[in-house]
Amino acid sequence: MSAPDTELADVVARLRRAMRRAARGADPANPLSVAQLEVLSYLAESPGAQPSQVARALRLAPNSVTTLVNGLATRELVTRASGDNDRRTVRLTLTGSGERAVGAWQATNAAILRGALADLHPGWRQLLTAALPALRELITAIDQLTDRDRP
Numbered sequence: 001m002s003a004p005d006t007e008l009a010d011v012v013a014r015l016r017r018a019m020r021r022a023a024r025g026a027d028p029a030n031p032l033s034v035a036q037l038e039v040l041s042y043l044a045e046s047p048g049a050q051p052s053q054v055a056r057a058l059r060l061a062p063n064s065v066t067t068l069v070n071g072l073a074t075r076e077l078v079t080r081a082s083g084d085n086d087r088r089t090v091r092l093t094l095t096g097s098g099e100r101a102v103g104a105w106q107a108t109n110a111a112i113l114r115g116a117l118a119d120l121h122p123g124w125r126q127l128l129t130a131a132l133p134a135l136r137e138l139i140t141a142i143d144q145l146t147d148r149d150r151p
Contacts, residue, residue, distance in 0.1 A: 012138075022112045023105070030105075031075075035060070037105050039068050040077060040094065044102045048091040077101055
């Protein structure tokens with residue numbers, strides 16, 4: 001990886017961490033962990049996913065997913081559905097409350113980004129706007145890497 005590529009990867013990783021910190025600061029009363037919010041967000045994108053799929057996609061141990069889902073089910077944010085008694089066939093879906101939790105988390109993140117962008121010099125905003133096609137391609141490339149691991 002070239003020096004500019006390494007620097008870009010580092011900046012994107014720092015942006016992700018900064019967004020998580022800012023979102024937690026903007027919504028300190030949110031009782032859900034970032035891991036729980038990641039599970040909810042995944043289920044919003046992949047309704048009916050099995051716990052093993054969630055574990056693979058989020059790079060979590062299966063027992064961690066079980067613990068996270070149990071907490072989310074207790075809060076009535078996730079439901080489990082199974083056609084039989086085999087735990088491996090369980091499908092997870094968001095409840096209405098789960099969908100609202102994901103929406104609130106996404107709205108918090110969008111507000112943080114809008115606020116940060118508004119504070120930038122107009123020239124930097126213009127450069128970021130010009131970079132939107134490249135950022136969209138980066139997102140697509142990351143999604144494709146992730147999708148390779150999904151069944």
